[in-house]
Amino acid sequence: MPEISVHYDTPWCTSGCSVASSCIPYSRRSQLYGSKATPTNITCVEKNLSVATSVISMTVGILSNSLAFFILLKSSKRMPLKSKAPFSVFATSLVVTDLLGHLVNGSVVIYVYSLHKHWETFDPHGRVCNLFGATLVFFGLSPLFLGSAMAIERCIGITKPFYHSTGLAFRHMNKLLSVIWILAALVAALPVMLSKSYRVQNSRSWCFYNLDEPDDWLDVFLPMLFALLGLLALLFSIVCNTVTSCSLLLSTMQRKRHSRGTSYHVEMICQLMAIMLVSCVCWGPLLVSRMTLGKSSDTLLFLVRIATWNQILDPWVYILLRKAVMKKFYLMLQRCCRPKSRKPMRWQHSFLRSSRDSKFGLLQQQNPL
Template sequence: MNSEDDPCHSKHHIDSTKSPLISAIMFAAGIFGNVAALLILEIRRRRDIRAGDTCRRSLFHVLITSLVVTDLAGTCLISPLVQLSYSRNMTLVGMSSESHSVCSYFGVSMTFFSLATMSLLFSMALERCFAIGYPYLYSRHVTMKCAYIAIPVVFLLCMLFCLLPFAGFGTYVQYCPGTWCFIDMNPEGNEDRVYANLYATLMLVLVLAIVACNGFVVYQLFKMFQRRRRNGGSVMATTRSSGDRKAMSIAEEVEHLILLVFMTIIFIICTLPLVIRVYLNTIKKGKESHRMDLIALRFISVNSIIDPWVFILLSPSVLHFFWGSICQPPLGIFRGSTYKSSIAKENSLANVEVYRSTFECTEQFHSVETL
């Protein structure tokens, strides 16, 4: 829909009854949550270095750090514009009425960070998928260099997609109350409509791919657990780091899977409303529902706020504390000492074998003396 046909697309002043309180709370929660998540990641990294365990989780650590940094950058680059708009009582279009540069910047940023965060989550799910399902292939071909190449490529592709409206394929418009700009979800032009549908389809494909990867990991972990029960011991999945094999328990994989699954659920909840709105606007070509569009935009913006809090609450250290407080008996499957307990079991079995061998030798010695 053209700007001149819709007052929300072209208005220059914000309604005085609108309060910036909700936006300010969202901004503060996003900053605090992402900074706290980065601190937790840094503490864990230093702890692993002190423990001499620098390779085991490095790739997953890089990906999740990139995700948190992306969420923090999105919050810092987008939310201040909303507060500035409220403080000046001017819409994003009103702050640059001739060029619409502020609105375009806001729209590009919203589109870029929504695509980038979803793509990084897919990278994390794919990394876990290969690590658990195809350990040999993972050890031979998946390295830290892959992450350092994949992350910039993801950002570059997302940015190229976001810049397509400046080439005439798609458009960014303002939404009520004038503090949001995003892809026009109900455009008149065929190119603009195709662009909106392409964005929604990309998001939907990423969601389905992430769900498929997580489902595959759950299936592989279930098979590992079944083998463990059949063997009567702890089945250890071997991790891969340049030929050096280290033991990793199923519980450790489950901890990271829990984090990944909850992040995926949050992404789905925050993304699907926008995808549904785009498809509905394509099917029902009529007057725009700015209230529903605004709800969908708020859902996708809330994602970068909730995401770090999910990481904080479901990080392995917090899970260890939670299970240690609830379950007084030492539940090795939920504690960080699972690896140590597994090693202890192996050592105890080794001690039994040594004792058995010693006992057999003693028996043979006594038999010789008797003869």
């Protein structure tokens, strides 16, 4: 970075609701917070509203992921299929990762807002900013990688069941989980290792890569790497889920699987498709914007807020898309849509088979007279 001339090296003071003013040289501020970062004078009402929003978001995320964790833990104890065990391990890891993401990132956000976003006062050396940026990257990539791994595992389980039962043991799942988390951690720590610290963004409420004016090729490469890895994870999920769904459909139509086993496969596929859809909607715009490099700071902040909803919506996939919940929803929908004169239908576990045999019809077949 070129040396800044002396006449710019003047004190830069900030003020806020209740924090004393602090002054640091412009050149030091530019290195830590970016040349376009300016102090934000917010009122106490705006600060309290921002803190309240962050607290509500963090609380909802923690409660949702905790509920999903206990549901997955309970379902794993009465697991009917051995082939469902690896999927349950990945799903539980995804929920735990999202839970930790809310705890860590939410706590830092509340801390930043509580100090009126005066980074120069509480973080003169940029350590909190580096930690914040690294955790955002880590807890952003980890769910995408885990969703991709779940899609690949289900694709192997449906298309290559023999290899899945013999070649994918629990130790392999644990190793794969370790690789996923280590890869996400390396990408998150890469800017610090390359002496390209994370920067406070223009809204001064979060830290990320240097997105304003790239100083060198690393400032372009690091955001592109983040976006490319995220898009590749989404692409793998889309391809694997499509192959799995087509294979399951073909297999069921040929009646090669029993209805009981098929019902659990369908449950997992529905959950995977929902996770993929949530990830694409939440993370897709942000990742694509980093590839095009054509978004304003306000738009970027909005896209980041959308991406954070991925960790809130993920657990509701496991809460709502369970077989018991889908059965109740099916029966409720059936009562609303069918005429009152018709007898209630019986839920069956088979996929794309006749799951609507009325009790009246069954009685007539048994007693034709």
